[in-house]
Amino acid sequence: MSAPAQQHNPDALVEYGFRRVIITITAVMCALLEIVDTTIVNVALTDMRGSLGATLTDVAWVITAYAIANVIVIPMTSWLSQQFGRRNYFAASIIIFTVSSFLCGNASNIWELVAFRFIQGMGGGALLVTAQTIITESYPIAKRGMAQAIYGMGVIVGPTLGPPLGGYLVDNFSWPYIFYINIPLGIIATFLTITFVKSPKYGEKLKAKQVDWWGIVFLASFIGSLQFVLEHGQQDDWFNDGLIVLLSVVSVFGFVAFIWRELVYKHPIVNLGVLKDGNLKIGTIMCFILGFGLYGSTLVIPIYTQQILGWTATDAGMLLIPGSLVTAFLMPIVGNLIQKGVPQAYLVAAGFFVFFGFTLWMHNVMTPDTGVEHLFWPLILRGIGLSLLFVPITTMALSTLKGKNIGEGAAFTGMMRQLGGSFGIALITTFITRFSQSHRVDLVANLDITKPEVQNRVNQMQQGFMAKGFSFNEALGKAYQAMDFSVMKQATVMSYMDVFLYLGIMFLCCIPVILFVKRGKNKIDPAEAMH
Known part of the structure; x- marks a missing residue:
């Protein structure tokens, strides 16, 4: 189907029967993988400290790095899937998440683990939003309530499954297995994605010189700094700490620069115009x-x-x-x-x-x-x-x-x-x-x-x-x-x-x-x- 036809026909991506079931299972599995990994490490931090010889402050970065990568990549997922094709981008994100899970389990020191967790978070953030988009577009408009219900089961149950699953794996095996458990599921999800997920085409891909590089820089500085301040503010005594003050300033300036850039640039990395939709505006507040x-x-x-x-x-x-x-x-x-x-x-x-x-x-x-x-x-x-x-x-x-x-x-x-x-x-x-x-x-x-x-x-x-x-x-x-x-x-x-x-x-x-x-x-x- 041609790009214009897909653009004007919202039902072009709607699936029925067996294909929709498989696509739904794949998307929910990926969303669940990403969210479980947000909380599963919480109960393993003590074991990580012991085996990697890290301090409590060092090991907290295992959580922080993942969270920062998540929030940086999430706003860019729609743009990235348009540039590379949704199926390709989704499959690549699963592969990045799966490979980095293996590397996390094999990390020999705490900073290796933190670096691999950041990469894992880059892949994981993409899984969350792209999975939601795939499920939403696979169902007719009238059935999207049910689509969001199925997606929501993974999002809501995920944070709760993390601690008991992590506790079981740490108590009966060792902490690397909280990462290894992702590998077989990631391989299955990659195969299903390549086989069943469609890639809509919305316009032409941008050339390298047209990419909103400054938008990416401003977004990363704004969101990344903000996430760090929120994660470490209390333990570092908030604005009595020089680094917290510096990153707060970076976040504010990054936010202002990001908004300005996205409003004036012809090919923005994040389309702020979509927020003109009244329901989306209220929905984002309610999601917060x-x-x-x-x-x-x-x-x-x-x-x-x-x-x-x-x-x-x-x-x-x-x-x-x-x-x-x-x-x-x-x-x-x-x-x-x-x-x-x-x-x-x-x-x-x-x-x-x-x-x-x-x-x-x-x-x-x-x-x-x-x-x-x-x-x-x-x-x-x-x-x-x-x-x-x-x-x-x-x-x-x-x-x-x-x-x-x-x-x-x-x-x-x-x-x-x-x-x-x-x-x-x-x-x-x-x-x-x-x-x-x-x-x-x-x-x-x-x-x-x-x-x-x-x-x-x-x-x-x-x-x-x-x-x-x-x-x-x-x-x-x-x-x-x-x-x-x-x-x-x-x-x-x-x-x-x-x-x-x-x-x-x-x-x-x-x-x-x-x-x-x-x-x-x-x-x-x-x-x-x-x-």
Whole structure:
């Protein structure tokens, strides 16, 4: 089919039957690979430190390098797939991801591993958005709600699968296997992509001198610096650190220069004009909020269960699985509701309200002694909320786009979801630290040593330590230390409670924004329903 024909016929890439099933499986597999690798390394960092002789700061770069590469490449994926052909670009990205996974597993020192993780992130970022575009264009417009539901299953379940899968592989094998597991799946996905995925043609390829090199430089400096600041800001004490200040300035200037360049250059690397679409504008904001809530809550719950409740990494990861399975189960149902004409805005509003209920419930059940039975149902509610949010938001954002604008829109939603997660993690870790200190000061102020109940508690602990063989003074010192630890633990729990309360308020405030959304084309045409 000629390029103009494909450009004017949005259904030229629609697939039916067996081919669509294979393409969908391939795209979801690739999205799942990319997202699982975002979180699977979290539980292996301690083993990496030991075997590679790295410090905690050094090993944190294993996560940071991957995240920076992800957010740099995501906005460029639509342009790159237009230049090289979608099938070629998607297959090349899978190969890059797979080969770099092998190299990560064979790294002999920490900086080799960081370098290969960056390359892996370049391939992985492309997988995420290109997979979404391939699925979206493989389904008729009326069935795109279901398409986003299928894609969303991988995106939502991925972050949850990472920690327990990583924990199992590290406990039973060794940390390189968290990378080796990608290799057979990558080979299968490459073969299926080359065999089944089509490459649309949208206009002529650019010559080297027409490529927006300055746009690429400004984008990389803006996004890369911002991601570094968000990842390392809290541990480096934010703007009291010279490097954080420098990169913040680079990010601001990179952002301004990038916007200017893309608006004036004839062949921009990122088409900002697609943001004139009202639904996409609101959809990108909602994707940012969704990333904030999804990745933020995925971060807080394992930290709380491990640091406060003393669970293992595997147990903490397993806790999230039932809620994720609920999300995966409900997503096709939500996609079906969209196909039947239920407005996306109503579903999103319901999702935000359900997520508010989840955060409020978590706020009320968190204590230093909370058990799995207290957390199970709030996390099931979280799963319901995510299913009501992801599919309608993504469908709504892309519902009024056509042709190559779908890929450009998907790049924006993917980038904003990732950045939302980065902002969420950065702000939440900062707030936990600051709130913990604030609550500790308040609790200590009320801990009057002259009160009989406080004296009795200290005496009991002192007697306990003396019974273990410590002297009178040593036992007293140990008792005060134990009291301080107990206060700090309670202060940290209170900071987690605050985080969930503020997250809930943020989601509640999003509901009025949904009223500005236009109805997308989401009702099934009887002729299309026959396929």
